[in-house]
Amino acid sequence: MRILAISDLHVDYDENRRWLYELPRHEYSDDILILAGDISHETGLLAEALAELGQRFRAVVFTPGNHDLWVYQNHAADSLARFEQVRQITLDCGVQMEPLVLDEVAIIPLLGWYDFSFGEPSAEVRRAWMDFTACRWPDGMDPPAVTRCFTAMNEPYLQVNRPTVITFSHFLPRIDLMPLIIPPHRQGLYPVLGSRLLEEQLRRAGASVHVYGHSHINMRNFKEGVLYLNNALGYPHETRTARQLVCVWEKQRAENYRQTGPERG
Ligand SMILES: [Fe+2]
Numbered sequence: 001m002r003i004l005a006i007s008d009l010h011v012d013y014d015e016n017r018r019w020l021y022e023l024p025r026h027e028y029s030d031d032i033l034i035l036a037g038d039i040s041h042e043t044g045l046l047a048e049a050l051a052e053l054g055q056r057f058r059a060v061v062f063t064p065g066n067h068d069l070w071v072y073q074n075h076a077a078d079s080l081a082r083f084e085q086v087r088q089i090t091l092d093c094g095v096q097m098e099p100l101v102l103d104e105v106a107i108i109p110l111l112g113w114y115d116f117s118f119g120e121p122s123a124e125v126r127r128a129w130m131d132f133t134a135c136r137w138p139d140g141m142d143p144p145a146v147t148r149c150f151t152a153m154n155e156p157y158l159q160v161n162r163p164t165v166i167t168f169s170h171f172l173p174r175i176d177l178m179p180l181i182i183p184p185h186r187q188g189l190y191p192v193l194g195s196r197l198l199e200e201q202l203r204r205a206g207a208s209v210h211v212y213g214h215s216h217i218n219m220r221n222f223k224e225g226v227l228y229l230n231n232a233l234g235y236p237h238e239t240r241t242a243r244q245l246v247c248v249w250e251k252q253r254a255e256n257y258r259q260t261g262p263e264r265g
Contacts, residue, residue, distance in 0.1 A: 001058070003107065003166065003249040004028070007036030007213025008065070008232035011049045015236040019243060020052055032100065033057045034107060034248070036213040037065025037170030041134070043074045043089065050093035060095040063109040065170035065213060070134035079135040080149075099157045105249060106162040108205055110154050110169040114192045115147035118175040121191040129192055143192075151197045158205040166249060168211035173198035177212070177221050177228050202226070209248050218242060 011017045033053060040046045046068060053060050064086050069079040076082035090097050099108040126132055137146055172178075172194030178187075193214060202210050209227045216234040220227060231246040232238075 001251040002031045002247050003034060003105070004031055004057075004245040005034040005036065005168065005211045005229065005248050006231050006233055006245050007170065007211070008038040008216055008234050009035075009040075009049060010038060010067070010233065010235060011040050011045050012042065013236050016233055017045075017049075019233065020049055023052075023056055023245075025056060028057045031057055032107065033060045033245070034109075034166070034168050034211050035060055035062040035095070036168050036211050037063050038067045038213060039065075041067050041070035041073060043085070046086070047089050047093055050090060050095045054094035059100055061100050061107050061109055061168075062090055062095050062097055063111055063168065063170055064097075066113070066131050066135070070131070071136050072134055077136075079137055079146075080141075099160060101160055101162065104162065104251070104254060105164040105166065106160040108154075108157050108160065108165065108167045108207070110167050110173075110198055110201055110205075111150035112154075112169050112171040112195055112198050113143055113147040113150055114171055115144040115195045115197065116191045117196040118172075118193055119191040122188055125188050125192065129189070131192065147195045147197060151195070151201060154201055158201055160205070164208055164249060164254065165206045166209045166211070167202040167205050167207040169194075169198050169202075170213045171195060171198060172212050172214060173202055173210060173228075174223070176223070177219075177230070178215065179217060179219065211248060 009016055039049050068086055069082050071079055071082050076085050087097055099106055175190055207226055211229050213232055216232045216238055218230050218232055220229050233243055
């Protein structure tokens, strides 16, 4: 059994839907997939993608991204109603948004949003960032309140006690996961990338691995005992993404480690 991960499938793009359909049908029947959000704002495409993945894997654990909660084209009253719609779609497709707890490993999805803990957005970002027009929240609910609302839903799940805990979120839990080479004019988007509350929660959950999405910058970072990993499929024009599933845990390797210590070479 392996635990594989990917995010940001964005199946609104034909190339990405093709990638999904071309995934082998039988290779993953013993494996679990972490799916870290941004599949599609369109209900039909979201359901189709989740069902396709649900048929291929032993289990799929999912958390929605910002695109999944856009309200235009899907008749949801607001993005909280859309969240409930998405939760129902996952249930219908045999995909789960709750933790998956096995004997030796637990996978905990962390709901979230961005709360400007990475900086205040400029007027330009507030005007141009699509979420500010494509999402609608109940009166008085600003992004920090949305973040508090979603992260509060994670609280009951932070107490699992397993040899390995893997958490994942769509949004970034810390801004120093972004590479130093990002030019200053692109750093204007940092305020809408995530929330420090996620970092605080993954630490409390005892995670040794955290998978995230949203930035479409695929990389691994090791910080203070936690491996942070982003593996986005991303947009077709983004050539830096590997466009393949990545393995974050494997039962056989974990057993070998317990018996003989770390692998050499
Ligand atoms: Fe995103």
